[in-house]
Amino acid sequence: MLENVNKFIFIHGWLFGSYIWESVRECFPNISSHEVVSLPGYDNTCTEKSRADVIYNILRSAKKDDVIIGYSYSATTILFSDALVNCEANIILINPFLKPKSKSITILIDNLSKDFDTTIEKFIFECVKGNATSRENFVILRDLFYKNYVPNKDLLISELEEMMCIDLSKPIANSNENLKILLSDCDEICDTQINNYHKMEKARILSLKNSPHFPFFESKQIYKTIGLII
Secondary structure (H helix, E strand, O other), rough: HHHHHHEEEEOOOOOOOOOOOOHHOOHHHHHOOOEOOOOOOOOOOOOOOOOOHHHHHHHHOOOEEEEEEOOOOOHHHHOOOOOOOOOOOOOEEOOOOOOOOOOHHHHHHHHHEEEEEEEHHHHHHOOOOOOOOOHHHHHHHHHHHOOOOOHHHHHHHHHHOOOOOOOOOOOOOOOOEEEEEEEOOOOOEHHHHHHHHHHOOOOEEEEEEEOOOOOHHHHHHHHHHHHHOO
């Protein structure tokens, strides 16, 4: 129940920073505490910690009445974290990235190296592609991206290289009964069917209808879904 939530902890994914959560946070005005995590390289803060380190520490320190919401690559990092199995918080993962739907990560890395801005714009469009308002949403998201702190090319490429090293044959720590996964049914970035290849018996998997990989323009649908499963 939402009234029993102590704190929401929001963790962004690859490319887009913590600003993606603004519309979602506004849907939970009665929750007094929100922690919006900005991962290493996504703001001006200098740190030697990695994405995995930050997420590991969050999972270890979260309380039973907390709700952790991770998106895309961070959702994947949570799934494969050794700290997941003992985390007592409610965990909601939105569109965890396990495998590209079409183009390989190698191609994305090559394109970023050759033409950063064009590649970023194409990727942003793929993130919102899949519903009737994709073109309008592309302009909004592109402007939002460049308005905020832009992670540098080397960081983005290094994170993509880390994604390529994920061992998809490794069993996911699925004994956490508080794990819920939300999958957009119009995702043009992730091959969401691969989630069915992993045995996550205790995870509850739900669909976000008519929703692209970047689902936050439909924040009311996310709010309704989260409200139903907490």
